[in-house]
Amino acid sequence: MRIQYDKEFYSKEALLKAAYHFTDRAYVYLGVEDGSFFVDFAAKGGTQFDKEKLENEFKNELLAQVIHQTVSKETTVLRELLVARALSSTMVDEGISSDAAESPMTEDAQDELDAIAKDWFDEK
Known part of the structure; x- marks a missing residue:
């Protein structure tokens, strides 16, 4: 499963921190393609995961990391x-x-x- 994110809006640090939170559930690969970051998820141990749920949870975690960075810079x-x-x-x-x-x-x-x-x- 691959998800793409705009490099203009999301920082590499926020993406790395968000991805780290998912390493217990899936193998995570990050890369850059055509001016966008991408995240590839692969199930661990041959188990299946709900792709839509994982994608939505990742979106929320990425947003939380962006907000955390913003608050950190402001304070x-x-x-x-x-x-x-x-x-x-x-x-x-x-x-x-x-x-x-x-x-x-x-x-x-x-x-x-x-x-x-x-x-x-x-x-x-």
């Missing part, structure tokens, strides 16, 4: 800030001098660090 900065803020209180020890202390920061860099590294429990 990259937020996730980076959250991780930086969470780790900053465990990584910065103001009592120990370091190489950074010997070369002073610019005022803008210090303001940015203070904004990110502000203790979560400090009053606003």
Whole structure:
């Protein structure tokens, strides 16, 4: 069974992730033909599968992967800030001098660090 998808709309990464979810049920082969991705499914162990059901499930999984990628791209900065803020209180020890202390920061860099590294429990 072969399904084709437009390369303009679906990314290779989304297609790979969606296909991976089906490797427990079928052998999956991915390729490119005439500006489109294609997915070939073959039944495992000589068992048959409902082609229409498999195709519809794959379409839903591909859509879920595309949405996941979109949300991930839209929230990259937020996730980076959250991780930086969470780790900053465990990584910065103001009592120990370091190489950074010997070369002073610019005022803008210090303001940015203070904004990110502000203790979560400090009053606003």
